[in-house]
Amino acid sequence: MKISMQSAHNLALQSFTQQPSIDVSSSPMEPKASPEDNGSAPPPRLPLSKIIKSARKRILITGGAGFIGSHLVDRLMEDGLNEVIVADNFFTGSKDNIRRWIGHPNFELIRHDVTSPLLVEVDQIYHLACPASPIFYKYNPVKTTKTNVLGTLNMLGLAKRVRARFLLTSTSEVYGDPLEHPQTEEYWGNVNPIGVRSCYDEGKRVAETLAFDYHRQHGLEIRIARIFNTYGPRMNIDDGRVVSNFIAQALRGVEMTVQAPGTQTRSFCYVSDMVEGLIRLMEGNDTGPINLGNPGEFTMVELAESVKELVAPSATWKMVDNTPDDPRKRKPDITKAKSILGWEPKVTLRDGLPLMAADFRERLGVATKQQ
Numbered sequence: 001m002k003i004s005m006q007s008a009h010n011l012a013l014q015s016f017t018q019q020p021s022i023d024v025s026s027s028p029m030e031p032k033a034s035p036e037d038n039g040s041a042p043p044p045r046l047p048l049s050k051i052i053k054s055a056r057k058r059i060l061i062t063g064g065a066g067f068i069g070s071h072l073v074d075r076l077m078e079d080g081l082n083e084v085i086v087a088d089n090f091f092t093g094s095k096d097n098i099r100r101w102i103g104h105p106n107f108e109l110i111r112h113d114v115t116s117p118l119l120v121e122v123d124q125i126y127h128l129a130c131p132a133s134p135i136f137y138k139y140n141p142v143k144t145t146k147t148n149v150l151g152t153l154n155m156l157g158l159a160k161r162v163r164a165r166f167l168l169t170s171t172s173e174v175y176g177d178p179l180e181h182p183q184t185e186e187y188w189g190n191v192n193p194i195g196v197r198s199c200y201d202e203g204k205r206v207a208e209t210l211a212f213d214y215h216r217q218h219g220l221e222i223r224i225a226r227i228f229n230t231y232g233p234r235m236n237i238d239d240g241r242v243v244s245n246f247i248a249q250a251l252r253g254v255e256m257t258v259q260a261p262g263t264q265t266r267s268f269c270y271v272s273d274m275v276e277g278l279i280r281l282m283e284g285n286d287t288g289p290i291n292l293g294n295p296g297e298f299t300m301v302e303l304a305e306s307v308k309e310l311v312a313p314s315a316t317w318k319m320v321d322n323t324p325d326d327p328r329k330r331k332p333d334i335t336k337a338k339s340i341l342g343w344e345p346k347v348t349l350r351d352g353l354p355l356m357a358a359d360f361r362e363r364l365g366v367a368t369k370q371q
């Protein structure tokens with residue numbers, strides 16, 4: 001069922017301000033306990049039914065065994081409104097992230113590399129498949145480009161064939177080392193086309209181009225999210241991204257590695273906020289691109305100090321060499337997300353770091369808060 005932009009907006013705003021919490025305890029869809037179910041209070045969420053307007057859908061999530069993808073799977077599965085198919089090659093993802101759903105009648109897991117075509121009948125495709133951590137996407141850069149280009153082409157082809165709505169998880173890295181701050185969606189970016197990060201940032205730029213060309217040429221319904229640094233429970237402990245590195249290092253009692261100069265900034269979004277933004281974008285009427293991120297901006301030294309204060313007061317940090325083309329600053333302008341999706345993040349870094357640390361403590365077998 002199509003609804004007007006204005007009523008979608010009103011619905012989103014209305015449900016956004018009501019802030020009800022989900023009680024899954026009485027639900028027949030209740031999943032098995034997961035490693036991050038560690039007693040920490042979860043941030044408040046909307047029932048899925050407040051966001052998704054039509055009944056049962058079949059949804060493909062590529063990269064659904066990864067960090068963001070697996071949280072998206074949980075959210076789309078938990079109300080019993082959808083059938084979810086995950087396609088993942090497990091390069092950076094893991095079956096553990098989605099183990100609770102394996103065997104559920106509404107859930108299917110396919111080991112599949114998106115650089116090969118896939119034939120499934122679905123209503124929506126959330127296309128997340130792509131290594132996201134710089135150390136992993138630089139590990140085999142030719143494969144990263146193939147994943148972004150051939151993988152996206154294959155999934156767009158599938159969407160065209162079955163007339164599915166297609167959402168691409170693009171990235172703030174399309175802005176490169178930005179010369180505008182904060183970054184709006186109108187900014188075209190400052191990207192090195194031949195650098196060691198290009199397989200990822202230029203790959204995502206081509207993926208956006210392909211999505212828009214399928215939209216213009218074939219009338220495909222597309223949605224593009226430009227995601228800014230997202231963190232939370234279930235990130236791979238040795239993922240290599242800065243929040244997971246600092247928390248793991250602090251809990252293991254080794255020095256946090258602040259890459260020089262340490263004044264570079266990022267804006268960190270908690271994963272439950274990100275998942276809510278992605279679903280709102282998919283269910284709304286706007287193609288995007290839309291920035292999804294938390295505008296709270298921190299230097300890497302400030303992040304290390306926050307981890308020390310909130311996670312492990314005895315932790316220390318040292319300055320280490322940086323890698324080429326590291327963006328010096330990054331902060332999303334989320335005016336569009338607020339006005340079009342009625343979305344803005346709710347979980348601050350101060351609230352999110354302890355939630356993530358509780359999950360890491362459990363997985364690392366570190367029982368109590370370090371002094």
Ligand SMILES: NC(=O)c1ccc[n+]([C@@H]2O[C@H](COP(=O)([O-])OP(=O)(O)OC[C@H]3O[C@@H](n4cnc5c(N)ncnc54)[C@H](O)[C@@H]3O)[C@@H](O)[C@H]2O)c1
Pocket residue numbers: 062063064065066067068069087088089090091092093094112113114115127128129130131132133147151169170171172226227228229230231
């Ligand atoms: N987390 C962030 O801060 C962030 C920021 C911007 C954009 N994104 C985008 O969001 C998506 C998910 O990121 P994440 O943080 O969950 O990363 P992740 O590495 O945890 O998840 C990526 C998933 O894709 C799978 N994958 C990789 N290549 C594949 C291929 N060729 N075929 C099938 N599956 C493949 C991996 O096994 C993994 O499960 C990515 O597209 C990433 O570019 C993430």
Ligand SMILES: O=C(O)[C@H]1O[C@H](OP(=O)(O)OP(=O)(O)OC[C@H]2O[C@@H](n3ccc(=O)[nH]c3=O)[C@H](O)[C@@H]2O)[C@H](O)[C@@H](O)[C@@H]1O
Pocket residue numbers: 131132133134170171172173227228229230240241242243245246257258259260264265266300322323326327
């Ligand atoms: O949000 C985005 O758009 C992109 O952000 C990240 O890329 P990046 O910001 O470089 O992520 P990190 O590797 O976490 O680095 C963030 C900052 O922390 C610094 N860093 C990283 C690791 C570390 O141990 N210490 C450290 O100081 C880096 O130099 C960098 O300045 C993600 O890895 C990409 O998947 C994503 O698309």
